[in-house]
Amino acid sequence: MNRFHDQTVLVTGGTGGQGSSHVRAYHQEGANVMIGGIDTERGAALADELGTRAHFTDLDVTDENSWSAAVRATESAFGALNVLVNNAGVQNPPVPIENTEQATWSRILDINLTGTFLGIKVAAPALRRAKGGAVVNIGSTMGLGGTAHYAPYVASKWAVRGLTRTAALELGRDRIRVNTIHPGVIATPFIQEPAAGAAAAIADFYSPEPFAIPRLGEPADVTRLLLFLTSSDASFITGAEYVIDGGLLLGPALPAEAA
Template structure:
């Protein structure tokens, strides 16, 4: 597939779903990986399973101290960071805007938007020490198109799309590429729980995909690996749909 030998990566939300698939894929392709997540038991188990070149760090992406500790620990274990996958996220509350509270809105934006900001800002010195790198931000198909009853999630993911483009321009002189991924329905535990909570309405998620199925997390992880690799060396500021055709409509 792609060679990530010698890369040092931090993957947030790496204990399950897309993040766990990315950790497996990156490790398989030769990278050293820090799994960052608040789900410590699952993250530690995955790190133990993968073994050499993988470690776990408890990381709440909304907390600057957690970010600083995780980056420092990664550098101490593997060397300067040259790949960051901002994957941790909140699925939103899926309710009309009139029923959405300010606290709910802020919680989603804190994780999905502010967490990405902190990651990009705080990893920058390490990537400069590494001589460059690649940041992959997991936005969403709903960071390119809107959806009813999804204002909090769409707001946060559109912000990720814009921040990616701004950072790509700003970080380019430091040889740091920044791209975003825009998935459709990915059959992760978080998405399955959201669909179950919506009952029959959850079928609408799949019906919106022209490919008429949800993605396996590994299908998103493989595109993350591509963007992290030198195969994508001339890509920066791109918003890459991996969405089963959602945004082609």
């Protein structure tokens, strides 16, 4: 399929577990892909692997000037920007609120929230120049409830929800759609490896056994939904939130023998 032929996509955090899945899928669907991130070595390797229609740009999502340079590089390489995927994010080491360092709080919000805000702010004029497009902000199921010991991450993802809805209202008349995906526990290093300063990974606290669909999610599960939301098939969808968690938020499923 070539749903994104002649379109250009910028993916932040494009070298991570979910990000690289998104990058590869868009490229396979015919898109020009700009891989944004801070890991120059991995980003350049991914661009080389994909070959034509793929470039890497160094992007610190907390820096507006870095965003401006990334958008300029995208338009210079491919002529337009049609889709922005605000995928970059970090988690905090699990710690109670009263023991959370302000520097940790600030870093998590700077990347997860301010980075998303700056992406929308800087990319909006480019999307407008392209006569419309789509933005998807990657949230989290932690942005739909409380999670003990993860206050900075939870707060950042809750805030992304309000930012998404506001951006959808402001940009809709410019034919720019803005939506959010809230992944649950996805099998990537992000949740399978401890955050810096942490002894345990998020996955250690979540067994999929009680999920309605009793497995961890795969990056491809999120990618398939992302491709739909940024395609013309979703042209009447904006300001929406999509949860992809295998039923995590539904509550525990009955064991098979009790069903």
